[in-house]
Amino acid sequence: MERKYKAVIFDMDGTILNTLDDLTSAVNVTMDRFGYPRRTTEQVRRAVGNGVRKLIERVLPGGEHDPHFSEAYEFYVEYYTAHALIETAPYDGIPELFRELRRNGIRCAVVSNKMHEAVVELTRIFFPDADYSCGEREDEGIRKKPWPDMVFDCLRALGVSDAEAVYVGDSDVDIETAENAGLECISVLWGFRDRDELVRKGAATMVSSPEELKAVLLGADK
Numbered sequence: 001m002e003r004k005y006k007a008v009i010f011d012m013d014g015t016i017l018n019t020l021d022d023l024t025s026a027v028n029v030t031m032d033r034f035g036y037p038r039r040t041t042e043q044v045r046r047a048v049g050n051g052v053r054k055l056i057e058r059v060l061p062g063g064e065h066d067p068h069f070s071e072a073y074e075f076y077v078e079y080y081t082a083h084a085l086i087e088t089a090p091y092d093g094i095p096e097l098f099r100e101l102r103r104n105g106i107r108c109a110v111v112s113n114k115m116h117e118a119v120v121e122l123t124r125i126f127f128p129d130a131d132y133s134c135g136e137r138e139d140e141g142i143r144k145k146p147w148p149d150m151v152f153d154c155l156r157a158l159g160v161s162d163a164e165a166v167y168v169g170d171s172d173v174d175i176e177t178a179e180n181a182g183l184e185c186i187s188v189l190w191g192f193r194d195r196d197e198l199v200r201k202g203a204a205t206m207v208s209s210p211e212e213l214k215a216v217l218l219g220a221d222k
Contacts, residue, residue: 014191
């Protein structure tokens with residue numbers, strides 16, 4: 001029997017890569033640079049998910065109206081780009097999941113609100129089996145998640161329909177993105193949001209391990 005899914009689109013931070021330590025480090029070097037209080041790992045975890053500008057807005061004392069906002073944003077982008085691989089690593093079992101999906105003829109993609117260059121490079125390094133990767137590209141008129149633009153661009157690149165793909169993520173942004181794009185969503189429980197929050201945001205399918213995720217994806221035709 002033909003499998004239900006022909007493609008799996010993954011979020012990056014908190015879904016396939018544990019990037020939290022490097023994100024927190026970059027935020028705190030930025031805070032130090034401008035004389036602001038450091039942020040805890042938990043504070044950064046809560047601030048991630050809506051792109052870099054929103055992250056900086058959330059961690060700066062003055063938000064988007066902070067007098068150092070533009071400088072802090074540019075400093076953070078430069079620093080994080082150069083230090084994105086210090087502690088970052090895939091979650092256990094995720095590289096093997098990519099390879100297993102590809103062996104079963106299922107295409108794999110990564111769509112993230114991170115900086116586009118970082119997404120492409122991190123995917124190349126850790127997930128060479130991926131067929132497509134994309135980060136934030138609003139300068140090209142492609143709105144970031146939860147708008148569906150990035151997912152639609154991905155589907156076109158992969159040559160699959162929304163009915164043939166599933167979105168896998170760890171946050172409310174991912175749930176909303178999948179809904180806006182007309183895709184089913186699988187929420188992972190090892191990422192940056194907890195079960196209770198995902199349930200409140202409407203998560204319908206949740207998995208607690210990459211093995212469980214593999215069973216859902218490859219067992220879709222059973």
